[in-house]
Amino acid sequence: MTKKILIIDDDIKLVDLLSEYLGGNQFEVSYILDGLNALNEIKLRTPDLIILDYMMPGKDGLEVLREIRTRHNLPIIMLTAKGDETDRIVGLELGADDYLPKPFNPRELLARIKAILRRGIAHPDSNNGENNNLVIQAGGLILNKAAHTIEVNGTIVDLSTTEFKILEVLMKNPNRVLSRDQIMDMAQGKDFMAFDRSIDIHISKIRSKIETDPSYPKKIKTIWGTGYMFVESS
Numbered sequence: 001m002t003k004k005i006l007i008i009d010d011d012i013k014l015v016d017l018l019s020e021y022l023g024g025n026q027f028e029v030s031y032i033l034d035g036l037n038a039l040n041e042i043k044l045r046t047p048d049l050i051i052l053d054y055m056m057p058g059k060d061g062l063e064v065l066r067e068i069r070t071r072h073n074l075p076i077i078m079l080t081a082k083g084d085e086t087d088r089i090v091g092l093e094l095g096a097d098d099y100l101p102k103p104f105n106p107r108e109l110l111a112r113i114k115a116i117l118r119r120g121i122a123h124p125d126s127n128n129g130e131n132n133n134l135v136i137q138a139g140g141l142i143l144n145k146a147a148h149t150i151e152v153n154g155t156i157v158d159l160s161t162t163e164f165k166i167l168e169v170l171m172k173n174p175n176r177v178l179s180r181d182q183i184m185d186m187a188q189g190k191d192f193m194a195f196d197r198s199i200d201i202h203i204s205k206i207r208s209k210i211e212t213d214p215s216y217p218k219k220i221k222t223i224w225g226t227g228y229m230f231v232e233s234s
């Protein structure tokens with residue numbers, strides 16, 4: 001089935017370029033030139049992934065991102081002409097799955113889109129029969145890959161696509177220390193260009209949703225100088 005992409009960007013030249021390029025790579029592309037009607041367009045287009053510009057007139061990308069995250073867990077890649085790392089961090093904290101600064105090579109954007117869409121599909125792992133189960137229970141959590149849900153103490157919590165995949169990796173490897181590189185390779189795929197800080201941001205967001213006290217996490221432990229470990233007995 002053809003995957004649908006919604007571009008939200010006021011740069012019509014870039015939108016035309018991406019529409020032609022992604023359309024030529026078997027994606028169905030639609031776009032809007034501002035974020036004012038983003039939620040209506042999402043309801044109308046039902047995209048599989050959103051490409052969202054940071055700087056737009058009327059309503060900027062972060063404001064649009066906040067609105068989308070109140071109703072949808074759709075994968076979101078943010079674009080920005082700014083090189084400030086703070087902007088990237090804020091976008092990730094608000095729930096963006098990836099971040100790409102302008103100017104960029106469309107081939108890199110395509111690789112990131114494919115990586116995100118691959119990891120968003122629930123499918124059995126071929127290398128380990130124990131992981132063929134679409135429901136993972138560990139540390140008091142229930143992760144349902146088919147339904148893309150996390151249950152914490154009987155309550156369903158919302159995670160972004162990237163947060164879900166990172167938590168899935170940690171829960172599949174309980175009581176095992178994983179480095180940041182290992183987590184990104186297992187969660188995103190080797191064609192995903194990871195930033196070390198982004199893992200820390202995503203882990204912080206996950207903790208805020210699954211930990212009783214995120215300031216003193218008991219489920220996802222930081223192993224200083226190494227990475228993170230999911231504690232199954234917590």
